[in-house]
Amino acid sequence: PFTYSGQPAMSMSRDPLVVGNIVGDIVDSFPVSALLRLLYGGREMTCGSELRPSQVANEPTVHITGGRARGGAALYTLVMVDPDSPSPSDPSNREYLHWLVTDIPDGAGANHGTVVVEYESPRPLAGIHRFVFIVFRQMVCQTIYAPGWRANFNTRDFAACYSLGAPVAAAYFNCQREGGCGGRRYR
Secondary structure, three states: OOOOOOOOOOOHHHOHHHHOOHHHHOEOOOOOOOEEEEEEOOEEOOOOEEEOHHHHOOOOEEEEEOOOEOOEOOEEEEEEEEOOOOEOOEOOOOOEEEEEEEEEEOOOEHHHOEEEEOOOOOOOOOOOEEEEEEEEEEOOOOOOOOOOOOOOOOHHHHHHHOOOOOOOEEEEEEEOOOOOOOOOOOO
16 A cells, blocks of 8 residues: 555554644545655655745645546545644634645646645744645546635535545645744644
């Protein structure tokens, strides 16, 4: 099976999505069945890495591969959220939607999909934020509508509303304001 880093499967306790509380806060545990590659400025992002706002100002290059769906090529939906908005100590806007792209063909980049919500670059003001990319395999090509607002988006409710099922891949990076210091402390 795939893992988040493309390396052999590791125990759940060392899984970066579990360690970073992505599984639990945003999604439930799921089997990885697609490979998600994210590149910011040509540099591949690793799950749990620390990036500065200046490094993520422009949308990343995204590639998703995972095999063919029954009846043809697979399509994917990509969601990017900040579960720590406006601050990790008071995430009252949880989850803040930064990007939503649908109909991404298997093996292609997000630039080949349909942008439903334009990329908004991360600009955390307080604390260290997690910025999470979640990928769903679409069962059918369907119209997905932009929510009326970005704050208080709910990935689980969104997936249920459009019958997307469990995620097939996910990754995240940590980010704080340019002058910030320190790292995220996990429970």
